[in-house]
Amino acid sequence: MLxxxxxxxxxxxxxLAVYSLITDKFEIMPFMSLFMGLMILMTGLSDLKxxxxxxAYTLFLASGFIIFVAxxxxxF
Structure with missing residues (x-):
């Protein structure tokens, strides 16, 4: 599942990254960052498991920072 x-x-x-590069619409970059943070969170959960x-703790910190920035x- 993870x-x-x-x-x-x-x-x-x-x-989202490829779409943003092809169309030069960078407004969707926060969405890309959010999904990247969620992917890293799932990696941290599987490492903890x-x-x-x-x-796992390093990945949780990185994921938390990326999701916070997103x-x-x-x-703003």
Whole structure:
């Protein structure tokens, strides 16, 4: 389940990145960042499930920062 979500979030962020590069519409970059953060969060959860705690905590911090920046750019 986590692997499927990780793949889905990764595909969505890649599709948004390619669309943004082709059309020069950079307004969707916060959406791309949000899905990238969710993908990293799923990676952290799968690492925590496999008892790789140091890697999981690092991924949680990175994911939290990316999601915070994405939400901040939505608001402002």
């Amino acid at each position: 692997t499927l979500l990780k793949i889905i979030f990764g595909l969505i962020s890649c599709i 496999e008892n790789r705690k140091a890697s 939400v901040y750019t939505f608001i």
